[in-house]
């Protein structure tokens with residue numbers, strides 16, 4: 001399942017401290033939002049139930065006031081989410097962590113942080129860079145999607161035409177950005193230098209909330225490879241980690257930034273498509289899990305009654321088409337959204353009453369994403385996989401041989417069978433030897 005975390009940040013509240021009231025409360029894993037419009041108009045006990053809407057997530061963090069006993073520091077967020085990214089990467093899973101929320105609600109603060117309060121990305125890199133060359137390879141790239149075009153944040157590009165990179169799709173490894181530079185890093189200092197270089201290049205423009213707001217999506221990718229010995233063979237555990245800082249979620253609303261029609265409309269496309277992809281995946285996952293439970297109920301009933309076999313699809317519905325390729329962002333994150341990846345979504349919200357509509361829409365969006373079920377798989381080295389499968393097959397055949405020998409009821413038939421099985425065991429053992437020799 002997609003892991004969800006809500007991060008309630010302080011910034012918009014302090015900007016609007018004069019008028020803004022705190023309408024968000026965090027209670028363990030539940031974020032509660034109070035609608036003060038309803039609050040002031042209605043007062044009976046029935047109506048009071050209407051005032052607060054609660055959303056539950058895997059984690060909820062309150063980072064409004066450092067003096068508050070509930071205050072969640074960057075370290076706490078890292079301990080929960082960062083370590084889960086790291087443990088997945090060490091085990092060979094692809095991981096995606098993305099931050100979604102209104103402009104100024106703390107996406108960049110959570111993902112990158114400030115020099116005084118380091119965020120998730122540098123913390124994750126710091127741990128990864130502790131395990132280094134030659135047994136651990138650590139390559140990273142940093143790109144920006146702006147107006148549905150891609151640029152490399154770690155390459156000096158033509159200033160007049162910086163957004164020239166194209167997304168392509170490899171039949172086995174999936175979507176990738178052609179020509180994106182990959183940087184081999186050997187220590188944390190290099191990581192920080194490259195991160196700073198990339199961040200400085202990100203597009204920013206004035207908005208009505210604060211004037212250094214990012215309108216682009218930033219995707220920071222780490223290819224992390226560990227050299228190991230498995231079955232006495234040199235092998236690799238590979239993992240891809242995508243850390244994504246999205247543009248402000250209000251960009252999904254076309255009326256929001258009328259003066260920047262082109263920019264607004266294009267950013268809108270990626271966020272709107274992300275919304276469609278998330279809700280379609282959620283719908284499909286729900287359909288899949290309800291089909292599974294119907295099938296298991298059916299087979300339980302069948303095993304009792306010995307009735308007809310299940311009639312194929314219980315509902316007759318097919319999973320809906322997922323429009324990944326409708327935007328650059330969703331195309332690039334295809335594998336992370338509903339694919340072979342462990343994915344964590346961080347929804348950042350402001351506690352201020354002035355942000356009520358955006359806060360509700362962000363939390364509904366995240367609540368919808370909670371229904372997505374991914375199928376993460378460990379990225380296994382092809383040779384090691386083959387050897388593992390052959391060895392499993394050998395064990396299975398040997399077990400069969402043994403059971404035939406024990407039973408040995410019909411000598412002539414069993415001799416034939418024994419011969420075939422022994423032959424198969426030998427063939428598989430030969431294959432394993434050949435693979436060892438080739439390496």
Ligand SMILES: Nc1ncnc2c1ncn2[C@@H]1O[C@H](COP(=O)(O)OP(=O)(O)OP(=O)(O)O)[C@@H](O)[C@H]1O
Nearest residue numbers: 009010011063103104105106107108109213214248
């Ligand atoms: N929890 C927090 N504690 C301290 N400062 C914060 C916190 N959250 C956000 N800020 C500060 O508020 C400002 C805006 O936050 P940030 O840039 O992270 O917003 P954002 O959601 O990334 O916005 P955008 O969509 O424009 O990129 C920054 O100066 C950031 O350092």
